[in-house]
């Protein structure tokens with residue numbers, strides 16, 4: 187086949203919160219299993235593996251949580267195995283080839299294989315639950331109880347960046363990337379070019395409500411992905427499916443709003459594509 191160039195012809199699409207949550211749910215059958223052994227096929231992903239990575243061997247998996255786009259595998263003995271999928275990371279239950287970098291064998295004979303062609307993934311080990319440098323400065327979870335339209339409005343106050351860029355800022359809210367930021371703003375009827383400081387309280391409320399709606403729908407649909415099925419769940423099947431987007435990646439296609447008649451536009455903001463309808467979004 188065409189190799190990587192082919193897989194990424196539509197540009198790199200990073201997994202966002204719904205995709206990572208789908209992966210987390212796909213990993214839940216591992217809870218209760220005891221790790222027999224670990225094999226690393228290289229010394230690093232984005233960063234070197236921790237020197238004590240092999241200390242996961244012999245431990246039971248007690249739970250699997252998520253914070254932002256980090257998967258947190260809770261191990262016996264108050265140890266947490268932190269995983270970030272980067273751009274192309276995925277978990278499966280059998281080896282796939284040269285991009286397999288982490289292979290875990292369980293006492294029950296099953297396996298967990300981490301595959302990552304681009305190697306932007308991150309793995310680390312730490313004691314405790316959330317006391318890791320990558321987790322310390324993260325903003326609120328969009329689906330958590332400590333975030334709402336009022337909090338969003340407060341965090342946008344006085345900010346001169348576009349609302350699109352603000353939604354990608356992980357200090358404001360975590361887990362929203364390029365795809366869902368476009369979708370949320372389309373559904374909220376708000377232009378991605380509007381300055382964050384000019385987002386009113388009712389607008390913040392609409393963005394908040396549409397964030398919940400868009401993320402929950404995507405999680406229910408099993409997340410969204412490239413059409414080549416780049417991500418796989420632990421059963422080796424597609425973990426989530428190409429998702430129908432209203433605006434994302436639909437440049438020059440008809441706006442889906444009934445009676446609009448406009449075309450979806452693509453602009454570049456902070457080096458990244460934004461898709462929107464200038465008739466529906468003000």
Ligand SMILES: [Zn+2]
Nearest residue numbers: 441446463466
């Ligand atoms: Zn429209």
